[in-house]
Amino acid sequence: MEACLRAHGRRPTVGKTSRWQQRWQRFQQILLAGASRTAVVDRLRHGWHDVLWPPWRPEWRRRLLCLCLHWLSRPLRCPSGGNGRALCEEQAANIGVRSPQGENKTILVDTDLPSLKGLYVMGTLDFPVDRSNVLSVACMVIAGGELKVGTLENPLEKERKLLILLRASEGVFCDRFSGMHIDPGTIGVYGKFQLYSAYPKRSWTHLGADIASGNERIVLEGAVDWRPHDKIVLSSSSYEPHEAEVLTVKEVKGHNVRIHERLKHRHVGSVHVMEDGRNIPLAAEVGLLTRNIRIKPDTSCSGRILVGSFRKSSREEFSGVLQLLNVEVQNFGSPLYSSIDFTNVSADSWIMSSTLHQSCGGGIHAAASHGVRFNDNIVFGTVGHGIDLEGQAYSLTNNLVVLITQPAWSTIWVAGIKVNQAKNINLYGNVVAGSERLGFHIRGQSCSSSEVLWSDNVAHSSLHGLHLYKESGFDNCTSISGFLAFKNFDYGAMLHVENSVEIERITLVDNAIGLLTVVYVSFEPQSLFENVQIVLRNSIIVATSSSFDCIQDRVKPHSANLTSTDRAPSNPRRGRVGILWPVFTSEPNRWPQEPWHKVRNVHSISGIMKLQDVTFSSFVKSCHSNDLDVCILPNADNTGITHPITAERTRMLKMRDKNKFYFPPLQLRKDAGRGVCPESDCASPRKYLFKDLDGRTLGLSPPVSVFPKTEAEWTESFFNTGQLRLNKYLAAYV
Template structure:
């Protein structure tokens, strides 16, 4: 009898191991539960459907399966698990749950997406080999919230096996980290496995091949931070493609609404993703649209969605893609070695998304493939760490830490919603800005931060207010392409920036309250680094409260790209010089710099600084004084203006009472565009303009008309300009448009005869003018692709 009771107690205890489950809830391992659903327990290779209203707890690692469709719920038990599937579809109102906000998943979970290259399309555009949520499906995948990335606390020389970090980390032995390059060459980024962690000291499995800078530097009271970023690549939840990597055909993750081609507007059909602490690897399907490691696709307003503290590496196409989706949070992720754009918005409709504190290391460019639809539309052969089509989003505290092409590319973005656009405290370094691999021709002008616009779009591209930037070790730090239409000019303003060790720090755009360092203690063998600070080239440039440091012989803090003038002039004030000098163009030039306070010339008073070269500047020799040690002269302001008038030259855009055109809709257009000298206006079709001063004050004006839209249909359209003129002593010429480079002054021209009245002008189908002597007004009519010159 004594042996009976212990056995009975053990039997009763065994019956109570698992608590009672709610109705329609069961364990994957329980064949009786599947039988109760009228199903058999899934076997290898089998397709599985979890019915709506049913919750399945995955408590074992099943054999490799076919497609798994979740209409109810699939939840991972709190243990180490693996799930291999051909695809995993979460269809609304279904949900996939691994951990939760309240209780993150702390074990190891691996989802492997398997299968060879295939054109199969499962469920409305999902393709195959995917983890997807559509029509209201939910992904809740919450792993450990780790220290995603930090920085070196001291320089790690080549050959060392230990790195010192700025903060203690929760990283573990056997996990992988990436150490970013701090040289111009982004390929000096290195991946290592952790051997030991003691506080801030991390021991690596093998020596570093390159040195990685890790010191703070101070110049003129400003701190320059060029410390290498170190990112954690390992996570306890893994979503991956299988070992079959033929043709770069990995898995992919997609979150979408009900249609693969229409933005979702029905809240009930929007899918949801809350993802944290996941390692994404062997994902993306090379050269296939919409097949990316993580992708919100036409999901509309996705407020509450996030992708945080995750890592992306060893992938085959792009990284994080937000397409026709608004209001998601992408924060604190680490991406390494992405092929194609690392982080991107796709079509320009995206708004309210926030990209915060992401680390992107070594973005790689696609090889150029002629007639490739992906490349031609989205430029992966010129891959950016952040490729942005929708500018009305926030970018805060990100580190773009190296790439073969560019860091932030705002590509033909159109109008910016200033209430939504935020660009603050981002870091950019180690960008080659090289020619696209295998692409014909060159890539044109670009910078590590590059803004391009539609050349004839009838809208303003901006304002792009860039605050708190740090950029170092690039061939060209900042560049915004000018566009043909002043109503579509790229407007970039840089404030509170630290730019160092760049071939060129900034092109023709404003910069204020900033530090520009030619060479720092972070040495690099690349000869172009630290060569130029501000390079003036065809755009209005304003420098206010800028400090230049360490621009020695052979370099120049302020320089001109070409001797030949291509745009308005520079305005400077509050410049400081620490072991720095400047040297202007050596050739004939129309360049002039308004030095408001003498901080450029060293005189301490307002003046105009011009190159000392002969040729077009020879006229300044009597009125102007050479500046010792540099190739420049300083001229008294009013004498300079008088000389311009006497020699039939233009007033500059900063001259008192410089002329403007007033558009009928109230927009004031200054007397210059960003690719031509003042008194040269680029107009928009269908608009009417009036000169705000009398023509007799000026020697001449020139105007040209471009099509309003990029895809010009070939039908000429007109614009009308009214010029007040109290004298009939003028001539109107039609200019050969192709000759209208700056300096030609309409070299090939045809004089126009006046028309008899406004009615005749209204019906004119060719460029023409009418002079109303009683009103003292010249009425000009321009047509698409024409240029007119009005000369006294």
């Protein structure tokens, strides 16, 4: 900087008048806008002294830029008090990268930068792809300008690195624009923030073989280009999401990865083979957390990226665009906000093959936005929702979300991927591998839509794999499709839906209860006669997979202790349950006052559940000699009438009759008091009816009906039970 000052003959006097501030701002424009020699002379003439500089060569401008930035980062000897000191301290805290009005100038940062305070990007700040660099700032605002590293076609080279360090601990705010207040450690994106890196080629994959605890080597499903000393995350294979492990790569050879640590837990890398030969993948996921471009704060729980719009004046508005390719964001977020927050953002923004891990708050949140894309990303270790979207037309493809923790201060159940407040969402190939509460919190789609928007999504190691609660707005029918849910402690899918629901192409494996469906119909006289139905088609329910370990996999998650009142009903025979008998009600569930499966019913609703092309597999004696998995179990806490279930093209593969149904023994009706009916009449159990329309389910000549056997049979009192017409063939199960 002294060379810079000597070119003017003297050092400017600091802190005496506001004229110095104006001159310094003009000088910044000269330095960072790449102006011509004539323009420099002209602007200097109106700035300090009428001094002709040597020819304005690019290499001299770069050196001068570095020197001036270095000088700005050093403490200034400010006056002892008064307005001059305030101006001096403001200049010491902020620097702007600006382009003159109407010009598009670019500064290539091909030299080491000093530590900066507040950074305002109004021109273009371009980091080269063939050089490593560090950008250390207290806070940063991209206000109509652009900060970028590489392009999609020419990203930062694999051997180069960029670190963006946010020094939140210094308490410097970026608030020079009226109406904009950017906190310490925050990047405000109201222009373009584009970071592209070439490493890695593959963000995450699956285990290729079962790995026991104590091992120092894992086998992957596919080959990777990961490097020694990189950090990877290996997801849980049990009901406990906290069995996910962070490991350090020691060596990579094709599909084999050696690690520095010893595994603490068993992890599954195999598939379940059904009796009919179909395979269900149940392998744990392995993701690479390390990237060449890193963004982190100097203290945990203090970093944040805000993307949105800002109106500077009636004529000028800045709109934010965030594009991240292979970028690592670490230790961001706080109990009050997510790590990355989109507000009123357009379809130009996207995040691909990036990682966001060890957040003190939520991961990614978007509101009032449209068309933002999230592909091949990893979100690990957030305290709050992993990905939380509100708006429409988002695209989520092949994202991996691992270990989502419930905030202690929140009563709202946390979800790995939360899209229940978003419309027209594409969900394809996403995995939620461990959440203390919910895997996917969804809204569903319209049954009238013929477009397949959801497919191949996976949820495991949570309390609820798939969760839908009191959502509506789909013309009296909600569609849900394209999910695999396994090893969820309570429910594979827990659905409370208004009006009819169609569930298609879902696979439920190793869940305490595979499917709970509650249909709520608002009470109106005409609703009593509406054809309300639950349709489950083209789906698979597996009770106990071949890889299930009764000791290591049957661990009770810590989150179950904190949610004991919300526990799913237990199977009286202690095994797992495929379907809990559905409920049709005029009065919705009252959670959290009552558990999810408990529903009151004031008015009777006409309804039916239809099973079409459904396969029940591996309902066996599991883990202990007396534990019996059951395909369909009545809901003992349903106080209303029970509705029939019909089956077409549905199979129960190679299982004994006692694994198909279980009806509870004689018990007093919970909803009938002594003053309503004699005890003898109220003692009969509810009347359940399962009808096999084509005989394929039970292997008998159709049609076949199944109902519980009662001592009074069907010739005695039918008080409060209704009457049913029976078919030719009856099969009774106790």
